[in-house]
Amino acid sequence: MSFTVAIVGRPNVGKSTLFNRLVGKKLALVDDTPGVTRDRRPGEAKLVDLRFRVVDTAGLEEAAPETLQGRMRAQTEAAIDEADLSLFVVDAKFGLTPVDQALAEMLRRHGKPVVLVANKSEARDSDAGFYDAFTLGLGDPTPISAEHGQGMIDLRDAIVAALGEERAFPPKEDEAVTNVDVPQAAPDAEGEAEEEEPAYDETKPLRVAIIGRPNAGKSTLINRFLGEDRLLTGPEAGITRDSISVDWEWRGRTIKMFDTAGMRRKARVQEKLEKLSVADGLRAIRFAETVVIVFDATIPFEKQDLQLVDLVLREGRAAVLAFNKWDLIEDQQAVLAELREKTERLLPQARGIRAVPISGQTGRGLDKLMQSIIDTDRVWNRRVSTAKLNRWLEAQQIQHPPPAVSGRRLKLKYMTQVKARPPGFMISCTRPEALPESYVRYLTNGLRNDFDLPGVPIRIHFKASENPFEPKKKRR
Template identity: 85%
Template sequence: MSFTVAIVGRPNVGKSTLFNRLVGKKLALVDDTPGVTRDRRPGDAKLVDLKFRIIDTAGLEQSAPDSLQGRMWAQTEAAIDEADLSLFVIDAKAGLTPADETLAEMLRRRGKPVVVVANKAEARGSEGGFYDAFTLGLGEPCPVSAEHGQGMLDLRDAIIAALGEERAFPPAEDVAETDVDIRPESGGVGAEDEEEPAYDETKPLRVAIVGRPNAGKSTLINRFLGEDRLLTGPEAGITRDSISVEWQWRGRTIKMFDTAGMRRKAKVQEKLEKLSVADALRAIRFAETVVIVFDATIPFEKQDLQIVDLVLREGRAAVLAFNKWDLVENWQAVLADLREKTERLLPQARGIKAVPISGHTGYGLDRLMQAIIDTDKVWNRRISTARLNRWLESQQVQHPPPAVSGRRLKLKYMTQVKARPPGFMISCTRPEAVPESYIRYLTNGLRTDFDLPGVPIRIHLRASENPYESKARKKR
């Protein structure tokens, strides 16, 4: 991107609405409640012919530095320092407030270009607030309506005037390789006879961090990054938006998503929390590997198990991280207990990798990343059809399918139809009669014999085609 823009202003002036308008997607949570945004959220914006990086920030609230609002404002100041230009959003309908004047003074001291954006200019009576904005001494305000998309051309011209043509339109650079996986998904016609392809160690990896509130998800990501990039604190439920950050681990790009804590569905009553949880679910679906963070001091709550089950049902690769390990006293006894409970309480993810870590001290983070890479390899694995059919024959010899209504079931053919997660198709007689217990037997056998621990395995049964069926119909 050519330059970076930070959107700043007091709470509830429409910063996140403008952010969504500029990035062209509803990435940031928007609600009538003031102070929805807490972390700074980056995005790639496009405004007519301008392309730039944009950062949504929390609203200015005067508070003590160690309070939640104070820490939120520290994040906003970091975004202003990082940006080349600030969009100072005011509410033209409500007019100027002392908080607007305080922020204007702070922006003047920074000495960086500023564009005053008079939002909600479509509202009746907004003219007074628009003309009041001239008193800020930051130049002519730009009237817009972020909700309805009005005034975007004027905003584009104001940004160019503030930065200059050369800064706004830098010389074209060579197109970099995209981090989006554009390769066709494994499986399909002609793929069943191929051997397992080599795992791409250089491909960027998308990882989502999920868990209950106050499990230490944001602290963990900050420790990975080596900076206070995400807002943290003792309060539960600080994170609301799903924030993505990129960093390098042993030369590989990792795109990691911090998500809001997910409580039991019955306890989620407020609209804002429902939006936060929905955003977290979208992050899970977009990710390839999901790290479920447990609080090691109170592990295996019912909600922890439900989150793991949700991740597996979505078909994602899962890794367990027992955080706050620095608070555990008897390490060996607790670790043995956690291993026993993992095997007993999560039979649908037999062999899932579980790593004790401490986001506060950094203990175990390399082992966690290695577990993520290893699990992603399993999630992408393919097995040749020839090996699968030899395996299926041996499994039926050891444990033949049951007879249903006096007729023996026959499993004739097996192939892997997809990866990510591994999915298999078995051609058989009367697929509807195959009991669930036998499918579990095959699933466990696949895990053991082909080394597929901890990832969801899909087995689909299909009736074998009868080549004489059409002839029998003609005789009728």
């Protein structure tokens, strides 16, 4: 992006609505309740011919530094310092308040370019508030309606005037065209040459979502990874509301990490705002490749923890367990043995799942956690050659033949891997609807053990083989 813009203002003036308008998606949570946004949320904005990075911020309020509102204000001021320009949003319908005057003075002290934006200018009684905005001494206000998309061209012109043509439109670099290798078709018959299993790409960016119950330490963990107070943290439960993405590098590899709101049991989620936060977290799970489920090591394996792990596996994502707050455990060896036993017993559908004791507060175990994430992603992307799978399937049937149903023996004829991410297999067989679930589990566990696929969901689809005499029977 060519430059960065921070959207600032007091609570409930429409900052998140403007952010969603600029990025062209409903990324930020929007509600009539003041103070919905708490963390800095970045996004890639498009405004007519402008392309820039935009940051949504929390509503600024006067509060003591140690309070939640004070920590939110510190996050907003950090966004102003990092931005090249600030969009100061005021409510033209409601008019100016003493908080707006104080914020205008603070923006002047930062010395960065400011564009004054009078939102909700489509309202009938907004003229008085619009003209009051001139008294802030930050130049002519730009009337817009973020909800209806009015005034966006005027906002574009105001941004260009504040930054200058050279800064707003930097020269474009020539984009190099890379050659893309076309994958070769895999052999489809037995006896063909064994295809090569593709190597794992250690350089591709990795998307990781951090989920867990409220107050499990998710935001503290990400801050420790980044080495800065990027996300709002504190002793209060449920601070995070939006799913915030942060980019960083670990050993030369780009990692996009998503912080999500704490997820309580569904029966306890009653308020509309919490429902929106949970829905945002579920979208982050679907977008991610690997999901880290953060457990509170002092009270692990609550029912909600197990349900979250099951949700991640049903979505087909790679899962890693992180037992946080390990620094608060006294007898660590005994607790570790107990956690291992409970992991194997309570999560049989994720046999071999990687679990790492960590401390987001002290930074203990974070490198081991990241290595577990990379290893799990490697398994999640793994492909097995068709020749190996068919040799394995033959050996499994010799060791444990499929059962006879209604006096007729089931036959498993052919097997191939149809997809990865997660590994998915197809087996051609007779009467797939009659194959008992116990035999499917036997095959799944065999695949997991023999091809080293621990901790990732495995999908096996059964397909009836075509009967060449079926059309003749129908004609008769």
